[in-house]
Amino acid sequence: MLFGKTILITGVASGIGARTAELAGQLGADVIGVDMREPVDHQGIFVKADISSKAGVDDLVARLPQRLDALCNVAGLSGNTGAAPTLAVNFYGLRALSEALAPKLREGGAIVNVASIAGYGWRANLNRAASMVSVEGFPDVPRVIADHAVKNEEGYPVSKELLLLWTFRAAHQELFKSRGIRINAVSPGPVETPILKQFRSVLGDAKVDSDIARVGRAGTSGDIAPVVLFLCSDGARWINGANVPVDGGLEASINAEVLGF
């Protein structure tokens, strides 16, 4: 499915990113893995980088080859270190990396953003999300947070709301559209990876357990990776600006409750 493609995947030292890198290799891709931590075992080339600052993103981009077929933005923080680092990695760093790599992505290439069911509130919080997405470049993140009155504990959901809204917008952004680069999001529900323990401490066991109970089990990295990679493949060539929930039906169940059907 991915034979001959070069795919850059962030967050490869753990969880969903690690499984996505492994599967991409099995499906024939040449993988360039990125993480701030060295993976124990990795597929293809590994580049150590921290995408939480403009300097970190610039340094990473300078070390990458000229031609890529796809970028999978998987690296993320849970919010347990506060809103500023979380928004810096989960949104502003990810967006800066995507924009900087656009010229290196081949025509018809793809970007896949791993968002979350936690970003469900993007419609309800549209004005705030739109204003925060409209701040260009790699901003002074604590200042953006203060300007938009984001509470420290809201960092994770807000980061994913911004990511979803930007995905919808970026699909029509000249930088990507003019070269036929598709941008989509995948939104997992709770997935059994190291970050889930942190979600339990940020959100509380009751919230995580009730989400899991709605769909019968937590997801695994192996549930998410194939969908991320399908969106990188030419089989997804007419899918653009979409958010694909990969959550065993969690979002459908929340929609039924919220919309009353």
Ligand SMILES: NC(=O)c1ccc[n+]([C@@H]2O[C@H](COP(=O)([O-])OP(=O)(O)OC[C@H]3O[C@@H](n4cnc5c(N)ncnc54)[C@H](O)[C@@H]3O)[C@@H](O)[C@H]2O)c1
């Ligand atoms: N596990 C879940 O329940 C769940 C649910 C919904 C969405 N997600 C999303 O899936 C993505 C992957 O999460 P996971 O479950 O694999 O978590 P994880 O903690 O297992 O892996 C995250 C990886 O991102 C890396 N990373 C963090 N900050 C970085 C930085 N500044 N620069 C480079 N790398 C950095 C970490 O080192 C780690 O290897 C995240 O974006 C997360 O928000 C996870």
